[in-house]
Every structure is written in C-alpha cells, then in structure tokens.
Amino acid sequence: NAGVxxxxxxxxLKTGQSMTLQCAQDMNHNSMYWYRQDPGMGxxxxxxxxxxxxxxxxxxxxxxxxxxxxxxxxxxxxESAAPSQTSVYFCASNTGQNTEAFFGQxxxxxxx
Amino acid sequence: GDSxxxxxxxxxxxEEAFLTINCTYTATGYPSLFWYVQYPGEGLQLLLKAxxxxxxxxxxGFEATYRKETTSFHLEKGSVQVSDxxxxxxxxxYNTDKLIFGTGTRLQVFP
Numbered sequence: 503n504a505g506v507x508x509x510x511x512x513x514x515l516k517t518g519q520s521m522t523l524q525c526a527q528d529m530n531h532n533s534m535y536w537y538r539q540d541p542g543m544g545x546x547x548x549x550x551x552x553x554x555x556x557x558x559x560x561x562x563x564x565x566x567x568x569x570x571x572x573x574x575x576x577x578x579x580x581e582s583a584a585p586s587q588t589s590v591y592f593c594a595s596n597t598g599q600n601t602e603a604f605f606g607q608x609x610x611x612x613x614x
Numbered sequence: 615g616d617s618x619x620x621x622x623x624x625x626x627x628x629e630e631a632f633l634t635i636n637c638t639y640t641a642t643g644y645p646s647l648f649w650y651v652q653y654p655g656e657g658l659q660l661l662l663k664a665x666x667x668x669x670x671x672x673x674x675g676f677e678a679t680y681r682k683e684t685t686s687f688h689l690e691k692g693s694v695q696v697s698d699x700x701x702x703x704x705x706x707x708y709n710t711d712k713l714i715f716g717t718g719t720r721l722q723v724f725p
Contacts (some may be wrong), residue, residue: 506657535713544620544703544717545658552711560712592657594713600646600665603713605657 504528508593508606515583515613523578523609525593532598534576536560536568538589539608545592551576552598583613616641618704618716626722633691635719637678637704640685645706647671647680647687652701652718661689661702699723 509524527534532553537545537560547560549568557568565587567579576595580587590610596603621636639647646665650658662671667682676691687704704716 537715542717545715547712547714550712558712594658596713600663600707602660602663603648603650603658605659607657 506593506595506604506606508591508609510609511607513609513611515580515611517584517613519583520579520581521583522580523591523593523611524575525577525606526575527595527604528574529595529604530573531595531604532573533596534570535594535603536566536576536578537592537594538562538587539592540589548578548591583611585613587611588613616645616706616714618706618714620702620704620716620719623701623718623720624722625719626724627694629696629723629725630693631723633689633694633698633721635689635702635704635721637687637689637716638685639687639704639706641706641708643708644682645708647678648705648707648713649676649678649687649689650703650705650715652703654700658703694721694723696723696725 506527535550536548551557551570554573593606594603617640648663649661651661662673664671664680670679701718703718707713
C-alpha cells in the first residue's frame with residue numbers, strides 16, 4: 503500500500519538553484535495538493551489540482567510552479583530557490599469530494 | 615476568504631485529563647470540517663470529520679461537533695493518554711475545492 507509517495511525526503515540547495523519535488527499517488531484520486539509547513543504557521547497551500555490537466559494557486563504560490571503530469575503525478579518546482587523557501591513540503595491527494603486526504607511523508611528542504 | 619483559526623499551543627496535560635482544542639472557521643458556504651493529527655516525523659492523518667451542521671465526528675475517543683451557529687468544530691477527549699501527544703490540525707473543504715488548514719495545536723501529555 504504505497505499511498506502518496508514523495509521524493510526526495512531531504513534536500514539541501516544553494517540560493518538560486520532549481521529543483522523539482524516529485525509526488526505520486528496510486529489511489530486513483532482526482533485532487534492533489536502541495537503544502538508547506540513552517541513553525542507557527544501550520545500548513546499553507548501552495549498549489550492544488552482538482553483534476554488531471556488543471557492547477558490552481560493556493561495561499562502562497564509565489565516562487566513555485568507545478569505540473570499535473572497525469573492523474574498519478576503532481577510535481578512542484580522551485581526555479582530559483584531562496585532561503586525563505588526552507589520548509590517541510592507535503593503532498594496530499596483525495597478523491598475530490600469531502601473525503602479523507604492522504605499525505606506523503608514530507609520533504610525537508612533547506613536553502614542556504 | 616475562507617479560513618480556520620485554532621487555539622495556540624502547546625496544550626500540556628496530565629494523563630487522563632480532559633482535552634479541548636478550540637477551532638472556529640470562516641466560510642462563505644457550508645464546508646465539510648476535519649481534524650487531522652500529525653505524529654512526530656510523519657505526515658498528517660485524518661482523525662475525524664463532519665460534513666454538515668450538527669454532525670458529530672468521532673474516532674479513538676476523540677469527538678467534535680459541527681456547530682453552524684457558532685462556526686466552531688472543537689475537538690474533545692474525555693481522558694487523554696501519553697500516546698495522544700501530537701499536533702492537531704483543524705481543516706475545512708468544499709467538495710472539489712481546496713483543503714484549508716489551521717495553524718495546528720501541539721498537545722503534550724505527561725504521565
């Protein structure tokens with residue numbers, strides 16, 4: 503039972519570098535989400551995708567881009583990393599209705 | 615816009631104490647409401663949910679009632695255990711729309 507799989511689990515970047523965080527789910531879910539978690543700020547929505555082929559901005563989209571490659575995969579790209587993007591990133595998915603969202607284990611990203 | 619407000623933590627309790635974590639929401643419509651729990655080093659897991667007014671969600675001894683009149687969804691447990699120590703998140707969602715979380719409340723239970 504893989505559920506939601508995120509890679510990598512840890513990453514250190516230098517300011518200005520780019521990288522893509524990968525997320526895949528094997529539950530045939532329509533909706534997928536990217537959040538960042540910072541101390542005292544809870545989970546803030548970066549982008550979400552209500553269905554294959556659609557993406558929408560969340561609360562904090564600046565500095566990020568996303569791609570819903572197919573129904574299974576939803577990637578998050580940092581084009582030019584900044585120290586303010588140091589955070590733990592979580593991917594999640596659900597059926598699209600008011601059902602349980604399943605989360606990945608998170609990616610701890612440090613930008614130096 | 616829609617939002618969720620939770621009481622700040624940490625909440626520190628002795629084992630077998632009564633727990634309340636407050637959650638209120640602002641929404642233009644009638645969302646579903648959720649409580650998620652995050653154990654150290656892990657992602658979030660659904661604890662319970664309620665999809666309409668006056669519904670009560672319950673799981674593992676935790677309960678929360680969807681109160682439309684007070685726009686609240688407070689989490690309660692009659693007798694906490696050390697194993698309940700975690701961060702608890704209140705959240706709301708409309709059908710196919712985004713899932714919005716509060717800032718989380720850390721619970722620490724001591725023997």
